[in-house]
Amino acid sequence: MNNKEPLIHITRRADIGWKKAWVIRGAAIITALIISAIAVTLATGLDPFSVYGKMFEGAFGSPRKMWILGKEIAFLLCVSLALTPAFKMKFWNLGGEGQILIGALVTSAIMIYVGESLPNGALIPLMFIAAAGAGAIWAGIPAFFKAKWNTNETLFTLMMNYVAIQLVAYYIIIWEVPKGSGKVGIINQDSLAGWMPDLAGQKYLFVILLVALMTIGIHVYLKYSKHGYELTVVGESRNTARYVGIKVDSVIIRTLLLSGGMCGIVGWMMVSSTDHTITTTLAGGRGFMGIMVSWLAQFNPVAMIFASLLLVFMQRGAAEISTAFQLNQSFGDIITGIILFFLIGSEFFINYRIHMRHKEKEGTENV
Amino acid sequence: GGGSSDSGSSASSNEGKIKAGFICLHDENSTYDLNFINAAKEACEELGIQYEIKTNIPEGQECYDAAAELVDAGCGIIFADSFGHEDYMIQAAKEFTDVQFCHSTGTKAHTEGLDNYHNAFAAIYDGRYLAGVAAGMKLNEMIEKGDIKADEAKIGYVGAFTYAEVISGYTSFFLGARSICETATMEVTFTGSWYDETAEKEGANKLMNNGCVLISQHADSMGAPTACEKKGVPNVSYNGSTVEACPNTFIVSSRIDWTPYYKDAITKAMNGEKIDADYTGTLETGSVQLTEINEKVAAEGTADKIKEVEADLKAGKVHVFDTKTFKVEGKEVGEDHKADVDTDKDYKPDTEVVKDGYFHESEFRSAPYFDLQIDGIKLLDTKF
Amino acid sequence: MDQLAGPAGAGPCLFLTKGGLLLENKTAAVSMRGITKTFGSVVANNNVDLDIYKGEILSLLGENGSGKTTLMNMLSGIYFPDEGQILIDGKPVTISSPKEAFDFGIGMIHQHFKLVDVFTAVENIVLGLKEEGKLDLEKAAKRVQDICDNYGFDVDPKKKIYDMSVSEKQTVEIVKVLYRGADILILDEPTAVLTPQETDKLFAVLRNMKDDGKAVVIITHKLHEVEVLSDRVAVLRKGENIGQLITKETNAQEMTNMMVGREVTLNINRPEPLFSSPRIRIEGLNVKSDDGVMKLKDVSFTANAGEILGIAGISGCGQKELLEAIAGLQDVESGSITYISDDGSREELIGMDPQKIADKGVALSFVPEDRLGMGLVASMDLADNMMLRSFRSGKSMLTDRKAPRALAEQIVHDLEISTPDINTPVRKLSGGNVQKVLVGREIASAPTVLLSAYVVRGLDINSSYTIYDLLNQQKEKGVAVIFVGEDLDVLLELCDRILVLCDGRVSGIVDGPTADKHGVGMMMTSLGGDHMDGGEMHE
Amino acid sequence: MFDIATFLSRAVVQSIPLLLGCTGETISEKSGSLNLGIPGVMYVGGISGVIGAFLYEQSSGGNMNPVLAILIPMLACLIGSLLMGLLFSFLTITLRVNQNVTGLAMTTFGVGFGNFFGGSLIKLTGSDVPSIALSKTSHYFSKHLPFADDLGWVGKIFFSYGFLAYAAIAIAVITAFILKRTRTGLQIRAIGESPATADAAGINITKYKYLCVCIGCMIAGLGGLYYVMDYASGVWSNDAFGDRGWLAIALVIFTIWRPNIAIFASILFGGLYILYLFVPTGSNLAVKELYKMLPYIVTIIVLIITGMRNKRENQPPESLGLPYFREER
Numbered sequence A: 001m002n003n004k005e006p007l008i009h010i011t012r013r014a015d016i017g018w019k020k021a022w023v024i025r026g027a028a029i030i031t032a033l034i035i036s037a038i039a040v041t042l043a044t045g046l047d048p049f050s051v052y053g054k055m056f057e058g059a060f061g062s063p064r065k066m067w068i069l070g071k072e073i074a075f076l077l078c079v080s081l082a083l084t085p086a087f088k089m090k091f092w093n094l095g096g097e098g099q100i101l102i103g104a105l106v107t108s109a110i111m112i113y114v115g116e117s118l119p120n121g122a123l124i125p126l127m128f129i130a131a132a133g134a135g136a137i138w139a140g141i142p143a144f145f146k147a148k149w150n151t152n153e154t155l156f157t158l159m160m161n162y163v164a165i166q167l168v169a170y171y172i173i174i175w176e177v178p179k180g181s182g183k184v185g186i187i188n189q190d191s192l193a194g195w196m197p198d199l200a201g202q203k204y205l206f207v208i209l210l211v212a213l214m215t216i217g218i219h220v221y222l223k224y225s226k227h228g229y230e231l232t233v234v235g236e237s238r239n240t241a242r243y244v245g246i247k248v249d250s251v252i253i254r255t256l257l258l259s260g261g262m263c264g265i266v267g268w269m270m271v272s273s274t275d276h277t278i279t280t281t282l283a284g285g286r287g288f289m290g291i292m293v294s295w296l297a298q299f300n301p302v303a304m305i306f307a308s309l310l311l312v313f314m315q316r317g318a319a320e321i322s323t324a325f326q327l328n329q330s331f332g333d334i335i336t337g338i339i340l341f342f343l344i345g346s347e348f349f350i351n352y353r354i355h356m357r358h359k360e361k362e363g364t365e366n367v
Numbered sequence B: 001g002g003g004s005s006d007s008g009s010s011a012s013s014n015e016g017k018i019k020a021g022f023i024c025l026h027d028e029n030s031t032y033d034l035n036f037i038n039a040a041k042e043a044c045e046e047l048g049i050q051y052e053i054k055t056n057i058p059e060g061q062e063c064y065d066a067a068a069e070l071v072d073a074g075c076g077i078i079f080a081d082s083f084g085h086e087d088y089m090i091q092a093a094k095e096f097t098d099v100q101f102c103h104s105t106g107t108k109a110h111t112e113g114l115d116n117y118h119n120a121f122a123a124i125y126d127g128r129y130l131a132g133v134a135a136g137m138k139l140n141e142m143i144e145k146g147d148i149k150a151d152e153a154k155i156g157y158v159g160a161f162t163y164a165e166v167i168s169g170y171t172s173f174f175l176g177a178r179s180i181c182e183t184a185t186m187e188v189t190f191t192g193s194w195y196d197e198t199a200e201k202e203g204a205n206k207l208m209n210n211g212c213v214l215i216s217q218h219a220d221s222m223g224a225p226t227a228c229e230k231k232g233v234p235n236v237s238y239n240g241s242t243v244e245a246c247p248n249t250f251i252v253s254s255r256i257d258w259t260p261y262y263k264d265a266i267t268k269a270m271n272g273e274k275i276d277a278d279y280t281g282t283l284e285t286g287s288v289q290l291t292e293i294n295e296k297v298a299a300e301g302t303a304d305k306i307k308e309v310e311a312d313l314k315a316g317k318v319h320v321f322d323t324k325t326f327k328v329e330g331k332e333v334g335e336d337h338k339a340d341v342d343t344d345k346d347y348k349p350d351t352e353v354v355k356d357g358y359f360h361e362s363e364f365r366s367a368p369y370f371d372l373q374i375d376g377i378k379l380l381d382t383k384f
Numbered sequence C: 001m002d003q004l005a006g007p008a009g010a011g012p013c014l015f016l017t018k019g020g021l022l023l024e025n026k027t028a029a030v031s032m033r034g035i036t037k038t039f040g041s042v043v044a045n046n047n048v049d050l051d052i053y054k055g056e057i058l059s060l061l062g063e064n065g066s067g068k069t070t071l072m073n074m075l076s077g078i079y080f081p082d083e084g085q086i087l088i089d090g091k092p093v094t095i096s097s098p099k100e101a102f103d104f105g106i107g108m109i110h111q112h113f114k115l116v117d118v119f120t121a122v123e124n125i126v127l128g129l130k131e132e133g134k135l136d137l138e139k140a141a142k143r144v145q146d147i148c149d150n151y152g153f154d155v156d157p158k159k160k161i162y163d164m165s166v167s168e169k170q171t172v173e174i175v176k177v178l179y180r181g182a183d184i185l186i187l188d189e190p191t192a193v194l195t196p197q198e199t200d201k202l203f204a205v206l207r208n209m210k211d212d213g214k215a216v217v218i219i220t221h222k223l224h225e226v227e228v229l230s231d232r233v234a235v236l237r238k239g240e241n242i243g244q245l246i247t248k249e250t251n252a253q254e255m256t257n258m259m260v261g262r263e264v265t266l267n268i269n270r271p272e273p274l275f276s277s278p279r280i281r282i283e284g285l286n287v288k289s290d291d292g293v294m295k296l297k298d299v300s301f302t303a304n305a306g307e308i309l310g311i312a313g314i315s316g317c318g319q320k321e322l323l324e325a326i327a328g329l330q331d332v333e334s335g336s337i338t339y340i341s342d343d344g345s346r347e348e349l350i351g352m353d354p355q356k357i358a359d360k361g362v363a364l365s366f367v368p369e370d371r372l373g374m375g376l377v378a379s380m381d382l383a384d385n386m387m388l389r390s391f392r393s394g395k396s397m398l399t400d401r402k403a404p405r406a407l408a409e410q411i412v413h414d415l416e417i418s419t420p421d422i423n424t425p426v427r428k429l430s431g432g433n434v435q436k437v438l439v440g441r442e443i444a445s446a447p448t449v450l451l452s453a454y455v456v457r458g459l460d461i462n463s464s465y466t467i468y469d470l471l472n473q474q475k476e477k478g479v480a481v482i483f484v485g486e487d488l489d490v491l492l493e494l495c496d497r498i499l500v501l502c503d504g505r506v507s508g509i510v511d512g513p514t515a516d517k518h519g520v521g522m523m524m525t526s527l528g529g530d531h532m533d534g535g536e537m538h539e
Numbered sequence D: 001m002f003d004i005a006t007f008l009s010r011a012v013v014q015s016i017p018l019l020l021g022c023t024g025e026t027i028s029e030k031s032g033s034l035n036l037g038i039p040g041v042m043y044v045g046g047i048s049g050v051i052g053a054f055l056y057e058q059s060s061g062g063n064m065n066p067v068l069a070i071l072i073p074m075l076a077c078l079i080g081s082l083l084m085g086l087l088f089s090f091l092t093i094t095l096r097v098n099q100n101v102t103g104l105a106m107t108t109f110g111v112g113f114g115n116f117f118g119g120s121l122i123k124l125t126g127s128d129v130p131s132i133a134l135s136k137t138s139h140y141f142s143k144h145l146p147f148a149d150d151l152g153w154v155g156k157i158f159f160s161y162g163f164l165a166y167a168a169i170a171i172a173v174i175t176a177f178i179l180k181r182t183r184t185g186l187q188i189r190a191i192g193e194s195p196a197t198a199d200a201a202g203i204n205i206t207k208y209k210y211l212c213v214c215i216g217c218m219i220a221g222l223g224g225l226y227y228v229m230d231y232a233s234g235v236w237s238n239d240a241f242g243d244r245g246w247l248a249i250a251l252v253i254f255t256i257w258r259p260n261i262a263i264f265a266s267i268l269f270g271g272l273y274i275l276y277l278f279v280p281t282g283s284n285l286a287v288k289e290l291y292k293m294l295p296y297i298v299t300i301i302v303l304i305i306t307g308m309r310n311k312r313e314n315q316p317p318e319s320l321g322l323p324y325f326r327e328e329r
């Protein structure tokens, strides 16, 4: 029979302290960069330093690039923030994509149908409310069924994405300019009805500030508010929640209204502040990226800023290297993947300790 | 490949030269964009100028961002390739007035009235017509061989949208085919997307099941050609040759070569000349091209016939949209017919386009506006 | 190896009793030497030596959190020791997985059920067995039936675990080890949820196994079980083995003192009720379970302020539904539950959820049976669990964190909860400590009605008495305490009155001081307790 | 006009990648691993097969051995997907990191990997339209039984597919059988429900989890291979595979973790997926977009109806998505 002590043995660590944890994560990213560098050279024959240099330049290279980076981070961060309360409640909201789109759709509809008849001062708040409401409803439907009949929300929310996409596709054809072209184009480009005015002359400042505020808001909401506490209890144990008189059904629905509403607001920001159009790909996969950000940051809004930064940096950097080196942009996804694998893998070393086999021990002593 | 960094060394010393920027919807793995990217590289390298290509730029604010970044990077002329980029290019053109913005397939330059914003397209209906001739030859051959009866010469066409560009495309293709095979008819199905392999493939399958004996398409994936290859139904392609994937069914393909336009616009920009608000490439400029014919599939004599008709087209002896060759609801189209040339929401026809016995396509603006539903073509999915 | 004096680990050895006499000649099946195991900052076992002999039943005693489960888990391959050596039949071995433990002939019934809920009993039993041929559940079911018949257990092999009561589940666990067979059998609190009859059957099995020369270790907090069953007792305190006793030569008091490390008194007092005004009046209560079975039938009684009302009954006869109905967690078919305040005003509780009940000023506390499943949030720390009751206080949108932290500190101190700090998730505490957290919190909310279900289940003897004291204190403060218990002795000693439930009906209410155990036992199984003589009927 | 036989046979063709993805994911989920990387795995499976086929077509110079022509891409596909499976297993089982993040990262990685190598090969071929055409290899993959064409609608519905389609159905049936009837299946299900219980029962959790994830990935990878080699006639175009990976994951829940049900569910789904192309003519394009909603709406409705009759057996495996560490309390 086996008499060997196993070569390695794993135990759970006590709290490692945030400093050490960040050292481990840093080391993971550096290792990943080295591995990716090797992959770059192997696959393309390019000098990895110039590739990384270009990526850096692509993300931070000019004030404009910084603004764009900021805007992209804001969008991704906002989606992640939106999804987080649901995740904390163990409600797998994979429907961010659809909730963003539906918010965008409603915003566009208002711009198109009542844009001419209302002043911006009334129109923009109306769009905001409608978009938040639409996103909230889009998330609220699966939440309602989850609360009442425990319907599987993972699949439900995923399907709602596609329903939203098709709904948008439908309206695009209704609104398309010119007819038959399958695109709506910039809405109210001349009248600017429903366009969020630039703040301090900066196109994206408003979005960035708004999301910064939302970050603080969600942080407080999750960590210090009664709602935040309730949803955590519901997520951990529905029975316990019932036991202390938390209305589980309404907490589920309420939380998803918040989650979807925030996604809807992202849609609103895109249509009213930045893109001024609607397409089926407007959400751009942020509903899924947001999931990754939220988990990567372990639901901590502040850590989400860094996680979004990392992902957006990789995207922008990849776009730059594809321009500079005529390198297929998908290469960026590969590097992103590698970095993520190392980064998530490093969590192991933060949570667990590895013991190597003890040195040969002396024979058992007699008493 | 020669990106900005490579070509930079060869060109930076040249005074008076400008840098060109290109914005593409996808990258070189898309049929559609590859056409532009190749042209961009060729044009810039021939002119010896620096250039930068931004790929995978969606039809949204990203397009404006990309344009602005290209301006920052010192580009004096910027091109975009996708229809949905237009509004953002206009937005950028309004902001960066000393940079030239050129947009392929767009429709608004002639009405926007900006000095630095331009549209371009090609008289691809000529190319389609020629491809149609090849299709007609094939149909005739099939009839002769007894594979089909004369009244079974039904062509299937997979279109993306019910948009004038597509309508103009399949109509010219059909007219080309019918100029050779009088009994030809056509069925058209739309996918509602420029790229959807499944929809295009299943669309083509549906058409073949409906009895179509030859297929062509105006959409970007390999869905339709491969569906044809699987069933052994001849296919006339678009954008490039699909002979490798479809050795047994590919006949010929028409495509736009954007190099002449790029060279023209860049040269004008460098010389400080005015760039046309609308540029329409033609057979003569080399913008309208046919790929090599797949002799294995094409009917005998196809190449010669094409050459002949091409000469007639060039000489103005034949007009693709000759009003005598088609009818709409049994009636010939008169000179009072108006087309929707100025883009607007309500789809309101605004310009008289029939003169001298033919429909003047791509003259009042570069992008196609032929949108008549002619007899002999049955639209499967749409009612206007 | 053949030496005198002491558990050298291998081979037959001579064994010294308190008096220094050579007692018996036994062979150590397992010897643990210098075992240390830590979890983060918690030292669960510290340099423990322990021998387990063939043909002997060893009781492992210790307070909650003293490391009993941890020590045994290292034998069964669940945990791996940080330090120390395990010898089986004298040979040093490494047990790095349950599979290896199984190969060494070690079988363990775990403190928490290790059962797959959606499987049937027989699927659970054959799970992991390397049998020849294709999976034949019919055959296995027959064997299970045989084992049950043989030992007098009652298990339906085709029944799904999620349909089973806790005692049925425990029986499946027992049948599982019997089916698999083991030379060294470890049972971690197997009797906590068994009825006395089932316990007797189990003990009979264990004695048989002992006679077959197998080694048996049982962890239990019920000292009378230790006394009737085991040969030897090993006592753990704060992770250390502080000594062993021969069962025949010791008694409950000595064992308790050794466990706790000081002199403790082991009697329950029953102060005279001071108030005895009605507090909760229940009339004609009918409750149906989700699957349509009537769980309570026409239940009526009154619980008075300042008294402990015991509820006796075999498991699953409606206790849970009764408490949950009062607490507002159970839909009620018909009947009424009236709360009577000190000033005589009445409040109908039916139709209200716990929140509404609290809003009406009814201070109701509830210690449910399933602590981690209902009363607490396992992954939250002590402080956050304190907040469960108080988080709504105040008008602000935000929660007050200070008060619950202070409360957590205080409860840890008052109830001697063993935890590194109040930031530890309650999931990591040992079973007994989890219970103390819950009871502590419920009492801290100054209730007027305290509902408790099996409050001392899994608690060590000292903690149990602490809890009894706490209940008595509540009673003296004028709280109406409803105490659902399983140990009749305790019920009789503690309660002022005892309501006996049988299959959802009240079969009688007896006075605690005068009731007799046998009579109550009869009432539990047959309605109306046919030939009741002890105690009088109420209402 | 509505040609049932054609529609059905096209629905079946649509269903195969979904079925393979769904079966693979089911195996993985039954053992407790929620692999959201399946969309990426299917891309990797597809492109690996393409690379294998490409190399063989190039090296064989036209004289292809039918057995090798099938075997090489298939092996390449299996190896590619296996590596993805190992990656997921190592990260989530050995390193116990979060399955959601790992899966999503794998999807990012896998799609990128597919498109990158797809793009590189396309460049290599220098073809006029950016796609790799492996028509010869595809020919072997899509070959159907010779008599199918003579059997009319029967042939069309039952015999008109390439061998991978039948393999997919066989795999689903076998998987269902193993999960339901065998000791191995019992053990896998136990791990997914309660790894602590399975572990205490002496089952080698790590081994089974690795096996399930890896085999699951390999089966799913075949879905990608079927798509390029059979459905797309050997033409790899970037992103053509689309969202099918996600739909496959959705199907797992839809079929309540039963691969035998998945056979029919995926055909239903495949049918609804292309129904808009078959609906009677005359509808306008906008309405067509609404028709495209059908598969999703139907899924939601079925989900709600089955959800209302909530059976314990129809719930996700209890420990799905959770890491298992023996010493964890």
Ligand SMILES: Nc1ncnc2c1ncn2[C@@H]1O[C@H](COP(=O)(O)OP(=O)(O)OP(=O)(O)O)[C@@H](O)[C@H]1O
Pocket (backbone or CB within 6 Å): C039, C042, C043, C044, C062, C063, C064, C065, C066, C067, C068, C069, C070, C071, C111, C418, C419, C428, C429, C430, C431, C432, C433, C458, C460, D327, D328, D329
């Ligand atoms: N897996 C674990 N992770 C962290 N701490 C643990 C773990 N297992 C045990 N502990 C800690 O080790 C100590 C001993 O726990 P153990 O369960 O062995 O006690 P016990 O004697 O069995 O108590 P009880 O009688 O309540 O069952 C406790 O403080 C407990 O919190």
Ligand SMILES: Nc1ncnc2c1ncn2[C@@H]1O[C@H](COP(=O)(O)OP(=O)(O)OP(=O)(O)O)[C@@H](O)[C@H]1O
Pocket (backbone or CB within 6 Å): C118, D030, D176, D179, D180, D189, D257, D258, D259, D313
């Ligand atoms: N793939 C699976 N995963 C988990 N459990 C399964 C699976 N398939 C079947 N089962 C189990 O088997 C039970 C019966 O299976 P199912 O619902 O398919 O009924 P059935 O086919 O009618 O079975 P039988 O014919 O044996 O009565 C289910 O309740 C479930 O517990």
Ligand SMILES: [Mg+2]
Pocket (backbone or CB within 6 Å): B340, B341, B342, B343, B344, B347, B348, B349, B350
């Ligand atoms: Mg007009």
Ligand SMILES: [Mg+2]
Pocket (backbone or CB within 6 Å): C068, C069, C070, C111, C188, C430, C431
């Ligand atoms: Mg214990």
